[in-house]
Amino acid sequence: MNIPPFPDDVATEELIVIDYGLLVIGDSREIGKLWDAATMQGFWYLRLDDLGPSADVMYALSHQALGLPLAEKVRLCSDDENGSFGYKAMGASAVDQKGTTDITEFMNISQDDVLAYPDVMHRSYPPLISNAMVHIIRPFVERCVSINKVLLNRLSDRLCLPEGTLCGKHSSGNRSCSELRFLRTKPCSDGSQIALGAHTDFGSLSLLFNQLGGLQILSPADGTWKYVKPIPGHAICNVGDALHIFSGGLLKSCVHRVMPPPGLQAQSERWSIAFFTRPCDHVILHPLVKMSGLVAVAAEEFPDIMSVHSTAAHWYTRKSTKFAVYDETH
Numbered sequence: 001m002n003i004p005p006f007p008d009d010v011a012t013e014e015l016i017v018i019d020y021g022l023l024v025i026g027d028s029r030e031i032g033k034l035w036d037a038a039t040m041q042g043f044w045y046l047r048l049d050d051l052g053p054s055a056d057v058m059y060a061l062s063h064q065a066l067g068l069p070l071a072e073k074v075r076l077c078s079d080d081e082n083g084s085f086g087y088k089a090m091g092a093s094a095v096d097q098k099g100t101t102d103i104t105e106f107m108n109i110s111q112d113d114v115l116a117y118p119d120v121m122h123r124s125y126p127p128l129i130s131n132a133m134v135h136i137i138r139p140f141v142e143r144c145v146s147i148n149k150v151l152l153n154r155l156s157d158r159l160c161l162p163e164g165t166l167c168g169k170h171s172s173g174n175r176s177c178s179e180l181r182f183l184r185t186k187p188c189s190d191g192s193q194i195a196l197g198a199h200t201d202f203g204s205l206s207l208l209f210n211q212l213g214g215l216q217i218l219s220p221a222d223g224t225w226k227y228v229k230p231i232p233g234h235a236i237c238n239v240g241d242a243l244h245i246f247s248g249g250l251l252k253s254c255v256h257r258v259m260p261p262p263g264l265q266a267q268s269e270r271w272s273i274a275f276f277t278r279p280c281d282h283v284i285l286h287p288l289v290k291m292s293g294l295v296a297v298a299a300e301e302f303p304d305i306m307s308v309h310s311t312a313a314h315w316y317t318r319k320s321t322k323f324a325v326y327d328e329t330h
């Protein structure tokens with residue numbers, strides 16, 4: 001794809017760049033950078049040397065999946081118990097108090113369904129997707145799972161939690177709301193139209209693969225919206241609510257949204273791929289104060305977090321319902 005340049009005259013957030021290979025080998029300086037990013041902005045770039053080919057194949061698949069006729073996609077509207085997996089049409093959620101609706105459609109594919117294929121854990125998918133499960137989707141999902149495991153282990157250690165604590169809350173084999181998402185935003189002549197409303201991510205860690213701008217974060221430094229510029233070869237990573245809660249508020253789940261791509265990019269359709277790692281459904285979201293003195297001290301400052309005591313599945317359902325109707329607190 002010929003990608004028009006990201007403009008240099010829009011407010012853009014500088015994110016810390018972290019090299020995934022150095023995290024894998026336990027480089028202490030890189031782990032320190034991950035800690036700084038996760039505790040300050042909650043967002044960072046993750047440099048992945050071999051991102052290119054698998055992401056390209058996934059973009060092609062996302063074009064085919066969201067290119068299915070609308071009637072077929074509508075038949076895939078989420079009907080699972082947590083209301084997540086399957087299709088979300090453009091306009092299904094409100095982006096402001098007036099009830100203006102979003103202009104982004106999704107196809108969500110459950111991690112459990114991908115890893116268990118051909119068994120079905122939550123729902124089935126159209127042949128276009130199921131035929132790609134083994135050779136295209138599963139290797140990509142397995143790679144995302146292993147990246148997020150490395151990130152969870154490094155963060156778990158820095159939180160002074162017993163070894164493997166965070167990964168243990170995400171063990172595959174138990175049902176979870178973890179999912180792969182394909183997103184498409186149609187070109188929009190109104191640059192002020194919010195494409196996907198402000199939210200924090202509901203799970204633990206999100207990996208985003210973007211080619212065009214449009215993602216904005218509410219900058220923790222000054223509370224204004226700033227674009228995140230996509231960098232080839234890098235995923236954009238962020239902390240979600242579950243890690244914010246487990247860590248007693250130390251790890252930041254930053255508010256973000258999607259706007260139409262800026263500048264010359266506005267003419268293009270925006271495609272994006274996201275992978276969300278979420279705790280297993282039965283896991284209780286609560287600060288891990290008994291497992292880490294660091295978390296216990298941090299949590300004292302956040303009474304709101306101390307009062308959270310919800311399963312991951314319930315948190316997900318409650319947040320996605322709020323997201324659909326617009327609620328300033330989501």
Ligand SMILES: O=C(O)CCC(=O)C(=O)O
Pocket residue numbers: 181183196201208210214215256257258272273274
């Ligand atoms: O498309 C993007 O860049 C972000 C999407 C997002 O924030 C989400 O799906 O939760």
Ligand SMILES: [Fe+2]
Pocket residue numbers: 199200201256
């Ligand atoms: Fe998000």
